[in-house]
Amino acid sequence: MIDYLKHMAVFSRVADKGSFRAAAQDIGVAPSRVSQMVTDLENHIGATLLYRTTRKLALTHEGRALHSRVTEMLRSAEAGLNEINAATQDPVGALRISLPAFLAVSDVSSAMAAFIKRYPNVALSLFYSDRRMEIIENGFDLAIRAGSLSDSAMMSRKLDVVPRALVAGAAYAGARSVPARPADLEDWDWIRYRQRSDTIEMTSDKGKIESVTGRSQIEVDNAGALYHFATQDLGASVLPENLAARGVANGTLVRLLPDWRLEDIELHAVWPDSSRRENLTLIFVRFLAEALRR
Template identity: 35%
Template sequence: MIHDLRAITFFVKTVELGSFRACADHFKLSPSVISQHIGQLEQKHNIALLYRSTRKLSLSHDGQLFYQEAKKMVEAADKAVDLLSGASPITKGRISVTCPAALVRAPLWQKIAQFLTDNTRVEIDLRCSDKRIDLIAEGVDLAIRVGDLKNSNLRSTKIATIQRKLVCTPAYFADHAHPKKPEDLKDWNWIKMKMMPPYRRLINKNGVATDIHANHRIEVDNVEAMYQFSRMGLGLSSPPDYMVADDLEKGNLVEVLPDWTVSDMQVYALWPENVRNGSLTNQLVKHLKSQKT
């Protein structure tokens, strides 16, 4: 059967193009090689597929029947190869993605939605969790992660930057001496994220950075939880700016040391190293990277 597949492909292309020579040119072989493979196929199965003359080829009755089925087989094989190479002109398929839950509110989420809107034949399994999973072990195609990356065998690229705000409630702010510099915050309570270092880096307008080691009694593993505890008056937090914009505008939160900024967080896409150009994973990464937020 394996040896037949090559001959069947040559047979279908010969019928489509009308001659051994045209088929040979297509595959960059000699006409005698094409003729020999088809002849061996006919001899092996004791059937005439093509009638040959010095001027043209024609299909036998059996050849006509065989061609209809063989053509379907070759087309199916081409489609299968397209799935591997990403050569299909239509973006389609299923992709599994993991990302931090806090990004649901981020502009990056709109980019994912736009990709799905533009490519209606794409299905997505999106897992929103702040837990960093093993992509290979879990069989996940793409991870979106925030912050420093650990060394791994995964490929990665930066796709966005998240700006943060240092905030607390007006009541919590009023209960403390108004800070003039980052060092004044050393005795304030911070809501700490488990996966983040035990300090915050604040940068002034001149680019001078100061690290403040966070005094905390509450530790969480979710940005939304950190943000909500801060909204309830339990201490300082540094959520993404898009998460706190509405509360700052309404006065539910206040920005602490507005002349200083919390260091930005970088957002990365990671995927297995054997993913090829043109794959669905590669296309989504390019879409996210080309529209940085």
């Protein structure tokens, strides 16, 4: 039986994910390899574990029974690894992490690089996307979330705040009068971020609050695209400070209304309260928080 422990773990992942392709993507192998391992396991035990149709997979009676036992086995194995991780200064394991695309080149990614150097026996699989990714449904161990939290059932820890900046392409801004207040930007072109309200609220250094909507000809769902189109002189936009600073430094962007402030973006680490790699997750989150605080 020991020769088929990996086969059973793969079978369990297929049952959890509902398809060979999803399981293969999660594990990092070809779908054909996953399918073959499940078939080999069925041949070994002499029972069909999965009903296969062109539209979906379903567990047989034998499959449900084995899946239950294998799940217990995997949880026990994970618990054992967690106990080892908790007792050693050299944790072992892998974490799948979802985080916003605008953090690809940032202090957060630099902190993750430092983590890898500090713990060479830990592997990180990072998924950068500005689309909100569900943690459990997509098989992530944790996520870095930007903005307010809505996962009340999840564990969380605040990691950092990211300032935002109002910018425009240097040539675009240079062809217009220098704005003194947000209302002066109502007739400017804007590059919209789909995940954010069209109306932008700003606070002056004297505490006055104003909002601006402006007109928009282009809308994107990625902060990197916001940056690119702003550098193409298509209008004004709000960028995370790490992207804004890059454009200002190379001369393609200019800051607007420096005496007015935008609300910062809060960054939180979020993970299930019953994480399968609880101790490794906690080690990682603690390291990230301390690195960013420094």
